[in-house]
Amino acid sequence: MALPGALAAFPSTLQALIQKLNLTDLSPAVRLLLSGAAVALILRFALGRRWAKRTYVFDLDKVGSKVGTAGHFEYDVIVAGGGKSPSSHRTAGCVLAARLSEDPNLRVLLLEAGGSGKALPDSSTPAGFGRLLWNPKHVHGLRTEPQPSAAGKSRFWPRAKMLGGCSSINAQMAQYGAFGDFDEWATYMKDESWAWKNFSRYFRKFEGYQPHPSYPDVDTTARGLSGPVHVGYFNTITEPSRKFVQACIGVGIPFIRDFNGVDGTIGVSRIMTYVDKTFKRVSSESAYLTPDVLARKNLTVAIHATVTKVLFDTTSAQPRAIGVEFGRKEGGERFVAYAKKEVVVSGGAVHSPHILMLSGIGPAAHLKSHSITPVLDLPGVGQRLVDHPVVDLYFKNKLNNSPKFLKPSTLGEAGQLISAIVQYKSGKGGPLAMNFGECAAFVRSDDPTLFPPNEYPDKLVDSTSASDSPDLELFSTPFAYKEHGQIGFDVHTYALHVYLLRPTSHGEVLLKSASPWVQPSVNPNYIATPEDLAKLVRGVHLLLRIARTEPLASVLDASFTRPDLDHQTHLCTNEEIESLVRERVETVYHPVSTCRMAPREEGGVVGSDLRVYGVQGLRVCDASVFPWIVSGHTAGACYAIGEKLADEMKAELRA
Ligand SMILES: Cc1cc2nc3c(=O)[nH]c(=O)nc-3n(C[C@H](O)[C@H](O)[C@H](O)COP(=O)(O)OP(=O)(O)OC[C@H]3O[C@@H](n4cnc5c(N)ncnc54)[C@H](O)[C@@H]3O)c2cc1C
Known part of the structure; x- marks a missing residue:
């Protein structure tokens, strides 16, 4: 118990050490390097390799x-x-x-x-x-x-x-x-x-659903309860994503209590995860071997x-x-x-x-x-x-409270990360128990409520598997990133994503x-057909509408008009959105x-x-x-x- 206590004090200790060593005189690049190295070392010792x-x-x-x-x-x-x-x-x-x-x-x-x-x-x-x-x-x-x-x-x-x-x-x-x-x-x-x-x-048979007191509505008769793969709602999610669910309901997407339940999968909700009660990832290795x-x-x-x-x-x-x-x-x-x-x-x-x-x-x-x-x-x-092609949209988080310290770029953020490690290692979950894909909505690109025929007159080829199956998924992450997490943003962000579920x-x-x-x-040959492009464009329009719908709108900073963020993207023409989709699409x-x-x-x-x-x-x-x-x-x-x-x-x- 003494160790977590000492580590909890680490951010201020680190600050004192920095002052004592006069590290504040170092260039930002050197400080960044040092903080990265410190975090890497701490991660290695704190989380350490156990299995050999x-x-x-x-x-x-x-x-x-x-x-x-x-x-x-x-x-x-x-x-x-x-x-x-x-x-x-x-x-x-x-x-x-x-x-x-x-x-x-x-x-x-x-x-x-x-x-x-x-x-x-x-x-x-x-x-x-x-x-x-x-x-x-x-x-x-x-x-x-x-x-x-x-x-x-x-x-x-x-x-x-x-x-x-x-x-x-x-x-x-x-x-x-x-x-x-x-x-x-x-x-x-x-x-x-x-x-x-x-x-x-x-x-x-594979599923071992772990009931969570905050989710009593999940129909456990539809869940496997004794399989080795533990699933549930034990990951950490952020406030903007809860607001994303409300904003989706606001634009006409129905709430669904369980994406894998008896009511099918169309709707919006928090997504269940392969994270167990102890806040650990459940993989096929951990579950079966x-x-x-x-x-x-x-x-x-x-x-x-x-x-x-x-x-x-x-x-x-x-x-x-x-x-x-x-x-x-x-x-x-x-x-x-x-x-x-x-x-x-x-x-x-x-x-x-x-x-x-x-x-x-x-x-x-x-x-x-x-x-x-x-x-x-x-x-x-x-x-x-x-493959499922995805398009990401980036927004400024007005509350400046995103967990961007998970990819620290300053000593202060490195300190926040260390605190998060201590919290996680003490069995309390916290930011390290995030899976990033927090909440999701599954919709159809021909849903007239979401895509009114007067605004979207084109009849697109239906590639869904049934009349109650979706062809677009929208989901939210607590901050934005590019290049699969390799590149972060210098400000607090929030991101929405859309992907095509049934590409042709x-x-x-x-x-x-x-x-x-x-x-x-x-060679996945992304968006080689006009239908794939048209459906992703519809998905981007829908996300932009959700971002401007309350209560999500209030936590996104619409006054932040920097071109690398998407607060102005709703003003783009359809052709410009098509180019954005072609440019940004990823796996x-x-x-x-x-x-x-x-x-x-x-x-x-x-x-x-x-x-x-x-x-x-x-x-x-x-x-x-x-x-x-x-x-x-x-x-x-x-x-x-x-x-x-x-x-x-x-x-x-x-x-
Ligand atoms: C970053 C990422 C995020 C994802 N997110 C989700 C998600 O949130 N939810 C979800 O449901 N799915 C998600 N997926 C997809 C999902 O995990 C995969 O579809 C699924 O795990 C694939 O399982 P698989 O058995 O087909 O192959 P894999 O899980 O890819 O397993 C292949 C295995 O074969 C081994 N192998 C390959 N070649 C050889 C060889 N020559 N000799 C010996 N071994 C070899 C590999 O090392 C690997 O262990 C994600 C995938 C990735 C990469």
């Missing part, structure tokens, strides 16, 4: 044999990727490996390219992920190809490289999509197991193990996946492990198609252009990439090289559909059982299999897909 290599297998020769040697390591199922999906590298990978290993007769190996997400304070602390996005050790900082319809610029595209996958670095917003999304999957695949009435049980699960003799989890390719037996008519090759680093030793029953690729929407193509499964001509001998010509691999534009993931260590090319980090569950003749990669067409013993389990993108946040469906596949595989493998 001891929890997982680090020596790859303990899980596989060196290529060219005689050893033979065999498992029943190998899951490539420790993300969310149950059997792959991604978010789903942890789910799959944990659930499969419930059957003591199945020997499961999970291979993850990165380390533990749980061990990183910037991951386990809800507000820390902004710092992780630019950390090349833990996150692949991809950049898209230049986007022709989006000002020709290339966009930053972070994908996690750690256990838990992107669930270890995401914004923790727990909305799962609309009922119609999954009914659409079922209709498309002619498989009722994906229809909401059936598939919803897997959402209930618990000490009890890791103690199972039949589960092995190896970290810093990048799968370089899937191995096939090609002696019979259909190739059969028999194992994987993996290694730690470029030029390092390679290892192999064999799967008696199945290999599940779970590398997420970027790396699952990458792994398949490196292994010879993909568009044959493209593979040959990189001197990869095709095992199977499967043209759909890497195609149909869809799509792109592709392609190889840049046959080397597994070279990241693939990603909201939800790529899907690159190993799409679809009929093979329509470019499908997997069938509705997630088996790769034309190959035996190989499945994909992550966001890459979504037939269509969901009308919301993508993590929930990844968890549910992992749960569903685990159930089905366990039943099949038992038979």
Whole structure:
């Protein structure tokens, strides 16, 4: 207890020290540098690394044999990727490996390219992920190809490289999509197991809703109460976002008590989060790879193990996946492990198609252009990439009380951050328990209340999944940022964002090289269709109206007319708003559909059982299999897909 007390006094102590050392004479740049270094040091010591290599297998020769040697390591199922999906590298990978290993007769190996997400304070602390996005050790900082319809610029595209996958670095917003999304999957695949009435049980299975006294209206009969993924309302939110909810109601968006409840998902509310009662991030690693699960003799989890390719037996008519090759680093030793029953690729929407193509499964001509001998010509691999494009609007916070000290630029702000760390470490939540995406509204771009036909006469193509599914999401963050948190503002700000939930534009993931260590090319092809642009423009108009509606209007400083903020943007012409959208559009980090569950003749990669067409013993389990993108946040469906596949595989493998 003495330590937090001493630290609480730190800001004033720091001030005294600064005076004593005459640091005030230093230039602002040097002071900024010093404060940054001080914060980094304090974060390291205060939040410290707890989890180390001891929890997982680090020596790859303990899980596989060196290529060219005689050893033979065999498992029943190998899951490539420790993300969310149950059997792959991604978010789903942890789910799959944990659930499969419930059957003591199945020997499961999970291979993850990165380390533990749980061990990183910037991951386990809800507000820390902004710092992780630019950390090349833990996150692949991809950049898209230049986007022709989006000002020709290339966009930053972070994908996690750690256990838990992107669930270890995401914004923790727990909305799962609309009922119609999954009914659409079922209709498309002619498989009722994906229809909401059936598939919803897997959402209930992963979910462990934690009731909160301030939210008694949440219908707990619609929530899963005992699953491993704790969700609830334990993150911290700021006052302007509460006013955002009221302003949305003011413009005609109905209040909804629960975005994942029985009333569908259209409306405005505070968003539920993957933050637990102790104010920690809940990732697929923290939820599924618990000490009890890791103690199972039949589960092995190896970290810093990048799968370089899937191995096939090609002696019979259909190739059969028999194992994987993996290694730690470029030029390092390679290892192999064999799967008696199945290999599940779970590398997420970027790396699952990458792994398949490196292994010879993909568009044959493209593979040959990189001197990869095709095992199977499967043209759909890497195609149909869809992402949610987002546009941010920036406002001056009139109350000057935004938590901008979370990215400190002065010694005073560094002191505020230290106080916040002390508060968080004493179990009291506070600013570090923020997830940034605080409140949200899901609307339709053809809603006549929000977009009256006399002002918006154009009839746009309806790309929603059902008449009660949305195609735009609006959300609020406690301050504004650019370049995915890399660039802040020098004044107190507040930000509103809109993203297109059901884009009609799509792109592709392609190889840049046959080397597994070279990241693939990603091209989401943002706003390539007129409808996508028109809907985002409508969303921007709506946000600008909400910003000028009480009670939010009173906390935003409309007199602040600096051109890098948006207090004058409502005066722009439609063409100017279109240019703003093209210029500002960014990823909201939800790529899907690159190993799409679809009929093979329509470019499908997997069938509705997630088996790769034309190959035996190989499945994909992550966001890459979504037939269509969901009308919301993508993590929930990844968890549910992992749960569903685990159930089905366990039943099949038992038979
Ligand atoms: C910054 C950010 C914010 C987001 N915010 C939200 C949000 O608020 N709410 C929400 O619902 N969703 C959010 N998402 C999206 C969501 O987290 C993802 O859609 C979801 O986690 C994807 O899960 P996945 O299983 O498909 O893949 P991933 O979670 O990406 O997992 C892939 C795993 O595979 C591993 N891997 C890749 N290649 C290899 C290889 N060759 N060998 C071994 N391992 C490999 C990776 O290291 C990773 O662990 C966000 C994503 C990001 C990046």
